[in-house]
Amino acid sequence: MILVLTYRKYEQGTDPVIDWLIRYDAPFVRLDLLSLLEGRNRLHFEDDGRIIIDGYDLQDQIKVVFYRRFLRSLPLDNCQELPHHLPQLRSDLNREAADVFREIFRRLSHAHWLPDFEASERADNKLHMTKLARAAGLRVPSTLVCNRKDTLLDFYRKKPGGLICKPINFCGYYFRDGFAFTAYTKMVDEDFLKATPDRFFPTLFQEVVERDFELRIFYLDGKFFPTAIYSNDYGENLADVKLIAEEDTTHNLPFALPEELKERLDAFMKSAGLTTGSIDVLKDMDGRHQFIEVNPVGQYLAPGRKCNYFIEKKIAEWLIQKNREASGLRSLSPQNLTVTSPSITAT
Amino acid sequence: MKLPDNWRELYFTLFPDVVLVKGERDAAAYDFNRAELVPIPPVLCDLVEELEVHTCGELAGSLPPDQSPLVGKYLSYLLEKDFGTFREEIIAFKPLDRDWDQSNELLSAQLELNASSDYNVAAVLDQITDLNCFQLELRLGEKWANPEAVEGLLELVRGSTLRAVDLYLTDGSAWTPERGDDLFARHPKLLHFMAYAAPTAYEKTFHPGTLKMVVHPLPKGEERRNHYKGRYIVNYQYFTEALRFNPLLNRRVSVSSFGYWKNDLMYEETFGHVTERKLTEVLASPEFTRLWKVNADRIVDLKDSARRYAVWPAEPLTALQDGSGCYTFFTPSL
Structure with missing residues (x-):
């Protein structure tokens, strides 16, 4: 049963x-x-x-x-x-x-x-997943969690390509006046830094990866169903591809993963104890694949249908x-x- | 959008969600991302095929000097329409798989009920929903179009696997906008409600669903068929189904007002009475499913058109007697 x-x-x-x-x-x-x-x-x-x-x-x-x-x-x-x-x-x-x-x-x-229930709870923690991904040989963008502005500024100066900021776990929806609000991945710019207090809640920052395109990969017990989320024009300073997901210039396309990437992702999922999940990977402008995160109960239906999987x-x-x-x-x-x-x- | 400076050194990759289809004399781009059908010059299909194996510069260089500049113009057009992209690698994406499948043994069902109908509707609906059918169309005439009868029918499918119920009432005289609104509020499976000969015209859109009442009577057959002319369905599931099947008739069953199983109400051929033959038996019969596989390539009125996989084939088919296995929409009796 x-x-x-x-x-x-x-x-x-x-x-x-x-x-x-x-x-x-x-x-x-x-x-x-x-x-x-x-x-x-x-x-x-x-x-x-x-x-x-x-x-x-x-x-x-x-x-x-x-x-x-x-x-x-x-x-x-x-x-x-x-x-x-x-x-x-x-x-x-x-x-x-x-x-x-x-x-x-x-x-x-x-x-x-x-x-697995416990594995999926552990997977909510991006910091833990990042560690496992690196151990499996996956490239992960340089990441910092800090609670002081001087630490953030130091990291910011070392990353000329820029930084993004995103939740460590998950951001739900805040409903008000018929609208739903949530936190997308956000670009760290001068205004952001000016508004940042000297001490703040521990927050995740990550170096910006200039994307060729993003991959949403559904994983099922060793099998991969990758969708390339591709646009001829991402616009300027796009931090989160979800912001352009509904635009008609954004394409969801079937993609063949390189064997080496598949092996590493498989090793990562096994080390995380996950039989399934939606994995986000960025392909950067140098052709490298960079692991971003995994969601064990991610939504697969829309990308899966668009790719006829x-x-x-x-x-x-x-x-x-x-x-x-x-x-x-x-x-x-x-x-x-x-x-x-x-x-x-x-x- | 401007061509990249080094476009001659690059490959042009058509996005997999854009499929080019050639007809006898025309061609069309099925843009599934935008759900649009775009007429294109047929030569563009050949050009894109060549671009799968050659860089843009190689292709331009292989053409006679007077045609070579056309490559840049066509590429500008493809880029402007957002049909593809320039890449350094020859194969950037995988083509979309052409498989089609659905979890339902029955996709849609159609019942006509009027004063002549004395079969057990509940028993028929049970057979339909037992097969996990998703969509039900009810055409209701005399005795069945009043609010109490409609309510009773909708109660019969409450809790079933049906996702959508469409109601077409030939006699909407007993319906008011308030009654229609109330029906939608209480029956979430209701997707379309169309009442002809209603006392007042009324239209309201729900999420999802549409309620419409018109004062004029139900149009005649020819006029109804014109409804589909010039309208196209551009989505990938429909396309893959249309490649292999007749999207109107595939996994569909109808029951006439007299209780006879049919492929669709517009057909005269019947496959037994609901009191004598089970639906599972009907669906297992090759005679009944024969028309399911009559795709656009086997319909002479469609097969030469580039738009053939986007057409809703809502006309009765007649087999050609020439041994070709092809069909036509032309019905001699009309």
């Missing part, structure tokens, strides 16, 4: 995979956090260590886990009568929920995970293959792809 952990509503990286699981008649169960917290799905822990969800014994029946953006902060919409206690209540309940689900994940350690189908086939192997069934082939077992979806 394949367990799909995701959001309750449509999730662009999950639903297309589920469509293929249905097509192949693969046995799967889909769970989301809110449905479990609200009791829509029956959950209980047994004294003998078993966890039962809607009658499914997780340790016994679940062989594969497809993990997509499951854990999230609780909305607590029904706690409006205690507004002054809300932050503390939210913090307490989030910790309670996290302990429940981390224990569930721990007891599912026998299963094949796509991606059928990534969602390949993910489904991987899940089915691993489930068959773990269940002692024959390997996947077009002749024995279809399996007949009941599937349920909790949403």
Whole structure:
């Protein structure tokens, strides 16, 4: 049985995979956090260590886990009568929920995970990933984390090509007046430096890489699906290619990675414990490939569709293959792809 | 955009998201990035083919002196249209794979319901949604176009795998804008609602979806077909499907108002009654799926056009009796 952990509503990286699981008649169960917290799905822990969800014994029946953006902060919409206690209540309940689900994940350690939960949490830390990437022989732009302006100025002077600044972990969305705000990668210029105080929150700075083009590479257990994000005109001082993603002069093009780069990326992903992820690489003007970051649950659908890669189908086939192997069934082939077992979806 | 100074030393790479297609006498660039179909001179296809293996300078040098300057002009045009780029390496990107696939066994279904319809609609819809169908078109006439009947039909597909439901009502007399708005608010699968002969004209766009009411009656067949003339669909999924299949008929089933399985409602040929034949049996029959593979290259009205893979072939096909395996849109009875 394949367990799909995701959001309750449509999730662009999950639903297309589920469509293929249905097509192949693969046995799967889909769970989301809110449905479990609200009791829509029956959950209980047994004294003998078993966890039962809607009658499914997780340790016994679940062989594969497809993990997509499951854990999230609780909305607590029904706690409006205690507004002054809300932050503390939210913090307490989030910790309670996290302990429940981390224990569930721990007891599912026998299963094949796509991606591994703990590895994907570690991968959120760009500093750690940068270290692993360098160890795997990948070129990484010179990076500095500091909290003092004089340290930043010193680094700035040593990098005549300029610096960018970006979150170490992740920047979510801030909603106001019908708009969503977030932090993109930003160019460090004289105005930025003037506005920077002498002491500040530890912040990541990186030397600017003059891009030939950027690569968004979807990785699935040793296979690569690279998309070159290319423009004839990037404009001046473009720090983040996401800013021009929707422009009609930005092309998403299939690309063949050099073998040496594939070997290094594969070694990096294995050292990070990641079976899947979206890897960002810059090809610089000297033809070198520079590792930027990896997102284990990155969005693959748009670049995958633009390059006609059928990534969602390949993910489904991987899940089915691993489930068959773990269940002692024959390997996947077009002749024995279809399996007949009941599937349920909790949403 | 200006040509680079050293353009003669470089290769010109057509972006893989631009595909050039030749017709008998014309050619077109399918610009999938912009979803545009751009007519081009056929000679440009030959030029781009040569540029896959020669630098721009080599190609210009291989032409007679009077034609050589044309290379620069054509390259300027290609660059201006953002169809490609100049590179030092001969192969910069990979071509787009031409595979087409979908997770659904059935892509679309079409049901006509009117006063003559006495088959079990729920049972038919169950068979359709069991195959993970994504799109359903309901053409509703007498007895089925009133708000209660429409509500009942939409309830039947709530919770199914359908992603989109399109409603076409021949008699919109019982519909007001408020009722239409309310229907959209309660049925997120509803994508299009089109009511003819409505008391008042009304149009509203939802996200996604469109509600439209018009006071005039449903147009006749010929007028309806004209709707598609001069309109093209330019996206890569459609293109790859059109290369191999008939995008209108591929993985589609229709049920006539009398309850007969059809390829599409505009066809006269039927494949059994819904009470006598299961949908899975119909789909497994080669007679039913025969037209699915009639792609644009097998339709004489389309095969010579460079735009053939962007056309919505919304006219009934008639097989030619010359043994060629080709079809025509021409219907002798019309």
